[in-house]
Amino acid sequence: EPEVTQTPSHQVTQMGQEVILRCVPISNHLYFYWYRQILGQKVEFLVSFYNNEISEKSEIFDDQFSVERPDGSNFTLKIRSTKLEDSAMYFCASRTDTPGYTFGSGTRLTVV
């Protein structure tokens, strides 16, 4: 079964550093998402992306965050200057026209 692949599975970074989380969505999917889950809390929507532009973003997704689909296969989430509170599990997801995603297995980001 096709999978959404996220790399790395775990990343440790120093506060203030830039970090890029990478995702390879399923090849025929058109809609892409990033979600965040702070440890022990619920999963929260960050951003949706379609046709090479952001279609919706949450209040969490401030100027420190950006997304990009640089080469037609990868979908990246960049955090420009990480803060301690950015420590979380980040999930990428993709879908076709029908609602219902395939989630990646997540990247655990630890900011120290």
Added chain:
Amino acid sequence: AQKVTQAQTEISVVEKEDVTLDCVYETRDTTYYLFWYKQPPSGELVFLIRRNSFDEQNEISGRYSWNFQKSTSSFNFTITASQVVDSAVYFCALATSGTYKYIFGTGTRLKVLA
């Protein structure tokens, strides 16, 4: 406003007991989708079921069953004859038209004791 409420924070049962996880949602949209996901200790989100707002048929899949009632805005999940491997956090989620972003509930941690 759209909202998903999972009032049960944590449930503990003994193996082979049946357990029901509650989910109540709020939306003004007439077209929406409801989902259940399982999050085992390894952290990934495992898809269990999707239901659209026009299909109120209950569904059974092995030991799992789902009861969707629009009249009470509920989409409850029952595990029959629970097993230790069912121990996980279970999330209910709502998606409405537009970008179909998910609104997740806060999750219910299920502990199945041997």
